[in-house]
Amino acid sequence: MKKAVSSFSCEKNLDVEKFIREDAINREKRDLTRTYLIIDQNEFEINNQIDIVAYFSIALKTLIIPQTLSNSKIKKIDGFSKDAKESIVYLIGQLARDDNYSSEAIRGADILARALNIISDIKDKIGGKVVLVECEDKKKIIDFYLENEFERLPEHSENELINEIKEIIELREEITSPIINAINEIIAIHDEKRINDYAKFIKFI
Structure with missing residues (x-):
């Protein structure tokens, strides 16, 4: 199993490669995440070898x-209150296919469907109704989740404010006052600890 995990390759997203190689087992032991492997069945049956075709992880x-969402949408997420500020959701934290396998081996939609099936089974036992994914803000990935009936959440209000400040400063590059310098330092700190590096999508199940 260690060999299979260490051999998993995903050059387009090194984070998912790092997760399965370095973090998945530790998070499993700590009961923070459950990681599900999709293996090459033929390779296993013929050569008794485990090759990971794809994997996904699920957590709470x-x-x-x-708060920019409509009251009705907030109430739908929470299940009760239009004034809710947070909610416990199912997170599909990682979802990836190994570079050695094409979409002919398994489509991204099929990997996602397996994750959603497991979550639906958990939902029947303990409740919950919202699935969250966080992904890179890239058109191809965004289109993938939209095509699979996820809806994008608006960017966090703090990020929106920082982005607006950036735009104002860029239009006034000649300003170098201490105030502007201080604002630039705040922006730098924010970018290092960004609240919403990824696009967020939710799906009701």
């Missing part, structure tokens, strides 16, 4: 509900 997470 507290979703900070964007």
